[in-house]
Amino acid sequence: MPVESEPFSRASKRAALAVATFGAFMTPFDGSVVNLALPTIGKEFHSDVVALGWIVTAYVLGLTICVIPFGRLADIRGRRLIYVIGVTLFTAASAFCGLAFSLASLIAARFVQGVAAAMMAGNSIALLTSIFPQEERGKALGIQTAAVYVGLSLGPSVGGFLVEGLGWRSIFYVNVPIGIGVIALALTKVPRDTAHERGAKLDVFGMVVWALVLTLVLLGLTLSEQHGAPFARTLVASGLALLALFIFYETRVDSPLLDVGLFKNIAFACSTLTALLNYSAVFGVSFIMSLYLQIVSGFPPQHAGLIMLAQPVTMAALSPLSGRLSDKIQPRILSSIGMALVATSIFSLSRLAADAGAVTIAERLMLLGVGHAFFSSPNVNATVSSVEKRRYGVAAALLSTFRFTGQAISIAVATSVLSAYVGGVAVSTAAASRIPVPAFMAGMKIALEILAAICAMGVVTSLVRGRIRTAGKADARKIASAAGGAEAPPEKSDQKK
Numbered sequence: 501m502p503v504e505s506e507p508f509s510r511a512s513k514r515a516a517l518a519v520a521t522f523g524a525f526m527t528p529f530d531g532s533v534v535n536l537a538l539p540t541i542g543k544e545f546h547s548d549v550v551a552l553g554w555i556v557t558a559y560v561l562g563l564t565i566c567v568i569p570f571g572r573l574a575d576i577r578g579r580r581l582i583y584v585i586g587v588t589l590f591t592a593a594s595a596f597c598g599l600a601f602s603l604a605s606l607i608a609a610r611f612v613q614g615v616a617a618a619m620m621a622g623n624s625i626a627l628l629t630s631i632f633p634q635e636e637r638g639k640a641l642g643i644q645t646a647a648v649y650v651g652l653s654l655g656p657s658v659g660g661f662l663v664e665g666l667g668w669r670s671i672f673y674v675n676v677p678i679g680i681g682v683i684a685l686a687l688t689k690v691p692r693d694t695a696h697e698r699g700a701k702l703d704v705f706g707m708v709v710w711a712l713v714l715t716l717v718l719l720g721l722t723l724s725e726q727h728g729a730p731f732a733r734t735l736v737a738s739g740l741a742l743l744a745l746f747i748f749y750e751t752r753v754d755s756p757l758l759d760v761g762l763f764k765n766i767a768f769a770c771s772t773l774t775a776l777l778n779y780s781a782v783f784g785v786s787f788i789m790s791l792y793l794q795i796v797s798g799f800p801p802q803h804a805g806l807i808m809l810a811q812p813v814t815m816a817a818l819s820p821l822s823g824r825l826s827d828k829i830q831p832r833i834l835s836s837i838g839m840a841l842v843a844t845s846i847f848s849l850s851r852l853a854a855d856a857g858a859v860t861i862a863e864r865l866m867l868l869g870v871g872h873a874f875f876s877s878p879n880v881n882a883t884v885s886s887v888e889k890r891r892y893g894v895a896a897a898l899l900s901t902f903r904f905t906g907q908a909i910s911i912a913v914a915t916s917v918l919s920a921y922v923g924g925v926a927v928s929t930a931a932a933s934r935i936p937v938p939a940f941m942a943g944m945k946i947a948l949e950i951l952a953a954i955c956a957m958g959v960v961t962s963l964v965r966g967r968i969r970t971a972g973k974a975d976a977r978k979i980a981s982a983a984g985g986a987e988a989p990p991e992k993s994d995q996k997k
Contacts, residue, residue, distance in 0.1 A: 508631050508691060515689030516631045517640055521647040522682045523583070523620030526590065526675065529651035530559070530613065533658065537668040544668075545603040557719075558607045562614025563621065564718060564904040565711040570619045571626065571897025572757050573702055579627045584686045586619025591679030597672035618900075625896035629884045631691070635827055637885065642823015642877040649816040649873075706750055706757035713742045717905070721912040758894065767886035768895065770965035772902050775879055777958035778839060779906025781951040782872055784914035785846055786811070788944055789865070791918075796854050796937055803858075810862040814869025815876070823877035831882035834874050836962040841871025843955035850948035854941055875962075882965065910951065917947035 508516075538552045574582040593613035600606035624644060632640045662670045720735030750756040763769040786808065793804035826834055845868035852861065880899065887895045921943025922936065 512689065512691050513631055513636075513640075515685055516627055516691075517643060519583070519587075519682055519686045519690055520624035520628050520640075520644055522678070523587070523617075523624040524644045524647035525651040526678075527563070527617045527621050527651070528648050529654060529658075530594075530617070530675070533662075533671050534559070534610075537663045537671055540663055540668045541603075541606070545606075547603050551603060554607050555603075555610055558611040559614040559617070560904065560908075561715060561718060562611040563617045564614075564901060565714045566615045566618035567621055567897045567900045567904070568710060568758060568894065569702070569707045571623065571894045571900075574623050574626060574897075575891065575894060576702060578692065579623050579630060580686065580690055580692055582619055583623045583627055584683060586616050586623065587679055587682050587686065588616075590616035590620065591676055591683070594672045594675035594679065598669040598676075600669075621897075621900045623896065625880060625884060625899070627690075629896070634885060638823040638826035638831075638877065638881045639820065640823070641880050641884075642820040642826075645823065645873075645877045645880065646816045646819040649812045649819065701755045703750075703753055703755055703757035706746065706753065709742060709746045709749065710757060713739050713746055714901075714905070715739075716742065718908050721908040758898065759891070762887065762891065762895065762898075765886060767965045768883060770961045771879055771883035771886060772899055774835065774839070774958045774961045774965070775883065775899055776902040776906045777954055777961060778842065778872075778875055778879070779903045780909040780913075781846060781906075781955035781958070782842060782868070782910065783907040784910035784951055785849065785868065785948070787911055787914050788918070788947060789849065789861070791940070792852070792944060793861070795940060797856070797858075797861075799858070807858055807862050808865065810865040811869040811872075814866045815873045818870060818873035819877050822874045823881065826878035826881045831878035831885075832962055832965050834878040835876075835882065836959055838871045838873065838875030838878070839955060839959045839962050842868060842875060843871075843952050843959065845871055846948055846952040846955060850945045850952065854937060879962070886965075913950055913954075914947050917950065918943040921946070 534555060538555065541547070541555065542552045570582055570586070590613060593609050593616055596609040597606060597613060600609055625641065628640045628644060629637060662668075662674065716735045716739030720732045720739060747760060750758055750760050763772075790804060790808060793799045793807060797804075799807065822834060822838070845864055848864045848867070849861075852864070883899050884895050918940065922939045
């Protein structure tokens with residue numbers, strides 16, 4: 501159980517929340533806003549679909565492989581420092597994306613942008629957890645989580661407006677003035693945090709192996725459609741073999757990149773596993789429903805996008821409420837209810853008929869949004885609150901890594917099942933005229949049932965994690981021991997670190 505945060509002024513807390521919210525918003529926003537610009541970018545650089553896909557893949561790779569290394573570095577050097585460097589690099593990389601003179605230069609700049617996003621993604625949670633005391637932490641994390649969904653919601657709509665009115669380069673230039681403002685706010689208003697592991701060494705070898713593990717696994721999950729299942733399975737198997745080497749090495753090094761002992765803490769292990777199961781279930785739903793709305797229901801892209809907004813808008817609206825509730829109610833209760841609602845909604849979507857109306861579809865997507873909102877913020881609160889303060893950075897980074905990995909797994913499940921049912925036709929809106937609707941509906945039903953089953957497993961892992969939050973500091977050591985983790989050190993010794 502972590503030690504309570506040091507008391508900070510209300511102004512410092514507000515500044516930290518504003519700075520962290522920027523990172524929470526921009527990471528998903530930049531991940532989704534580019535999709536609408538890909539046709540325009542391809543036209544200017546004379547690129548095919550496969551090459552354009554690397555604009556998205558490069559960002560995801562840079563983000564995913566670097567989250568844990570920078571989370572660990574933040575624990576060693578200070579979270580505010582790493583976060584400010586991340587915002588600075590993200591702002592510069594955005595400018596270089598806008599100035600790209602070729603597709604290769606744009607892909608390279610997008611990779612750097614992803615690396616910078618990794619500095620912000622995990623550290624935004626760790627920064628808030630360090631500054632806000634436990635009784636206020638859920639509310640802050642709820643607002644931060646809402647910013648993620650606002651970014652996902654605004655990405656397509658704002659991206660379309662910018663691309664149509666100002667050109668594709670504007671989607672990157674818009675980050676520059678905002679980033680400069682956030683840097684100034686962070687440097688002047690956000691207090692410096694204590695580097696709780698100052699003097700520890702960064703595990704460079706472990707960092708390289710970890711990057712290779714995630715690169716092989718993620719490429720295996722995302723390139724199966726382009727290069728075939730045997731090639732994809734080889735990449736994933738190689739990544740898993742390296743993962744075994746990574747775990748073996750990390751248990752024997754003095755200052756590991758990832759302390760495997762964290763997973764001896766039952767509360768932490770179950771919280772992160774539940775997050776992986778949740779994102780492995782939810783992320784593919786949006787992909788499937790976007791195809792269903794356009795291919796089966798026949799909605800134009802603009803109308804389909806408005807219907808799809810029902811989910812992220814509901815999540816953004818309810819996440820602050822669920823965060824506040826997690827300060828008063830055990831997070832495992834709220835997140836378990838949320839997971840059950842998500843599983844129910846996904847199963848209900850699997851039962852949609854080909855002639856389902858827009859209102860019916862939107863209602864079921866809203867239920868998914870309600871469930872995910874009541875899962876996400878409490879689960880983040882439970883995950884980070886179950887470890888010692890000196891490990892906030894790695895814990896938050898690992899949670900982010902599980903989120904991105906779960907998203908890749910979810911898309912892989914969705915695409916592989918749908919492709920199997922439609923006879924090998926590329927599953928995309930571009931191939932809509934060649935996709936048989938009955939076959940698509942059968943594949944959609946099975947894919948969503950699989951995703952619902954994955955989510956149902958998450959309900960179990962959420963319930964068994966045990967108690968997280970306590971009413972008083974005096975019980976912290978007892979609860980940590982009951983949760984299966986190491987006892988928290990006395991508050992004074994933690995402050996001395």
